[in-house]
Amino acid sequence: MLTDDAEGLEKGVFTEPEIRLAMRNHGMPLEALRYDLTPPGLHYLLTHFDIPSVDLDAWTLGIDGLVERPLSLSMAHLQALPQEVRTVTMECAGNGRSALDQRPASQPWVLEAVGTSRWAGVPVSALLERAGVREGAIEVVFCSLDHGIDGGVEQHYERSLPLELARSAEPIVAISMNDDPLPPQHGFPARLLVPGWYGMTNVKWLSRITVVNTPFDGYQQAVAYRVRQTSDEQGEAITRMLPRALMVPPGIPDFASRDRTVVGPCTIDGRAWSGWGAIERVDLSTDGGERWQPATLDQRTSDGHAHWCSWSYRWEAPEPGEHVLMVRARDTAGNEQPDEPDWNAGGYLNNAVQRVVVTVRAS
C-alpha cells in the first residue's frame, strides 16, 4: 500500500498526494455505525491502483503452482460449488494514519476506514482440495488484476497466506457482497476474504491462486504492510485487526469543523471489534480520560471476532460546556486500545482511542 521510507509528513498538515488519494478512496461516515451491515457505498474503500475493468465472459480464476490438478474456473464453475457466508468487519491497517506525525504519503485515514458486509463464496480450502496441494507447499499467493507501480516496482497486487490458514475453515473466495454480485470497486468478480484480518489481506479482483514452496516476497508482503521503525528493518508482518471501539459522534455537527453540539442527556452508541478475539469490554470517558465507565455490550453481537458488536452508554447529566468523549475496547485475548498511537514508519495499526469533542448546550 505504501513505501514507508517516505519523507515523513508533519502532523496536522497534509499534502497534494494525500488529497489525491483521499478523493479516490473513502471511509465510512461514523453515523453509519448505526447499521449492522454497512449499506453499499458506505463501506470503506481503498483501491491500490485503478479499479480494473473485468469482462466476466473472459475471466477465470486460475489455481496453480504446487498442485496436482491446475484449475481454471469460470464464474459458472464457482457458482456451482457449495457457498458459505461470512459476516465480516473489515478495517484498513492504515486506519488512524492521519493522526500521526512523520507519516508516509499514503491514504490519510482519520478513523472511518471500516465497514461490515455479508460476503458469500467458496471456501479457499475447498478450492485447494479440488486442486490437490502437493508435498512441500508452505504458502498460497493470491494475485489481483489490479496493476500499477508501488515503491518503484511495477506489479499486480499480490499477498500470500500461510498454507495452514488458507486451508482453515474461514477464508473464502467471495463472489457476493450483501447478496449482490461484488461491485466493481470491491473486487468484481471475486475476492479473497479472511475474517479478522486487516483489509490488505482480502485481495480484490482475484485472477490466480498459486501454491508455493518458498516464502512469498512480493512487494505488498515483504516491503509494504510491515511494522518497523526505519525502512531498512525487515519489520513485523501485519495480520489480524487490533481492537477498536468507535462511537457515533452524538448531537449535531458543524459542517466545516465537524465539531459536535449536544443538548441534554443522550445515549452514546457505537461498535467495537478485534481480530484477536471477542470484545470483552468497552469503556467510555466523558471527561477526557480521567474516569472511565463501562458501556453496555449487546451480547447477541459480541460472540466472535469476525464482526463488530454493538455497545451503548447513557450519558445522564452532561454539564453545559465542552467535554472530551473517549471510548476504549478490550478483547478476550487481552489486547486493549492505547491512549496514544504506537508510532511506526508506515503509519499502520494506530488503534489509539477515539476522542470526540462535544459542546453541551443547556436545553
Added chain:
Amino acid sequence: MLTDDAEGLEKGVFTEPEIRLAMRNHGMPLEALRYDLTPPGLHYLLTHFDIPSVDLDAWTLGIDGLVERPLSLSMAHLQALPQEVRTVTMECAGNGRSALDQRPASQPWVLEAVGTSRWAGVPVSALLERAGVREGAIEVVFCSLDHGIDGGVEQHYERSLPLELARSAEPIVAISMNDDPLPPQHGFPARLLVPGWYGMTNVKWLSRITVVNTPFDGYQQAVAYRVRQTSDEQGEAITRMLPRALMVPPGIPDFASRDRTVVGPCTIDGRAWSGWGAIERVDLSTDGGERWQPATLDQRTSDGHAHWCSWSYRWEAPEPGEHVLMVRARDTAGNEQPDEPDWNAGGYLNNAVQRVVVTVRAS
C-alpha cells in the same frame, strides 16, 4: 456548504478540517468514467451534516405554504403517482476546489466530484398541481432532514427553486436510483433532482416542500453557494453546471503519487457535460496546451444537457518521455473551459481544464 469568509488556505497544503471532510465524503475514481451509469458507491457523495436515520413508516413528505390543499404524502402515496425517469450527470459546485490558493476550509475536491445515475420519481410539477399553487407564489423551498450548524447558523439543509423552474417539466422528487430505493447516503427515502444543476440543488432526505411569496434567504441560498470575491458581497447565485471534460487517466498509476506510465499508442477516452447545453466539441492536447486536436464525440450520448457524453482520442505515436495531457469541452451555449481557474471566495465553479502528467515508456 461552506462559509466563504474563511481564512483562505494555501495552495498545496491541506488542513485537518479538510481531511476530516475528505474521509467522510468521496469522489468518483476517474477510471469509473468508463461506466455510462456510475455503479452504486462510486457516484460522488457530499453530506452536509450527518446522514439522517429515517423511519420510512413515520416519514411523510409535506407540501405546504402558499397552496390550496396542503398535502402529507407517505412513500405509498408517492409510489402510487405516475413516475418519470431522469438520467442525470451530477457534479458538486466545489469540484476542483483543491487546486485553488486561498480557498475556504471545505471539501477539498480534486476533479472527482461527479457521477451519473438513473433516477426515477414524481415530477415536482405534478405535486404542485395536486396541492394547487396560490396567487402570489414566487419560489418553492425544499427542506431536508439533514440537520447541523453551518457558518454559526443551526439549520436543516434547505434550498429553493424559482416557481417557474419548479413547475417546469424536468425536476422530480426521486425515490429510486439505478432502479433501487435510494441508498441512505443519497437521500433515502426521497430527494429533489433538477437535471443540469449543480449538486447542492438536489436536496436529499426531503421532508417538506413549501411554496413561498418572498425570496428564500436561508443560509444555503443566501450565504453559501454564491460566487463572490469578498464575504461582504451579495454575490451571484450558483445554478447550472459549467462545461467540463474529464479523461480516464491512461496507462498505470503509481500508488502514492498517482503519476501515470503509458506504453505505446493508446486511446484516451472520457466524458464531458454541461448544464447549459449539449457538448459541442471536446479538444485534447498532448503537449501541455500548445496544440489541440478534436476528440471524437459519441453522437448517441451528446444530445442534451442532462447527462454526460462519451468522447475518445487516439494517441498514435507518443514519444518516450513526459507529456502533459489536457482536455477541454465547449457547449452549444458557447461556454468553454478556461485554462486557469477563475477565483472566488467559496472555491466554486473551478472548471479549468484537467491536466494529466504521463510518462511514456518505450514498448
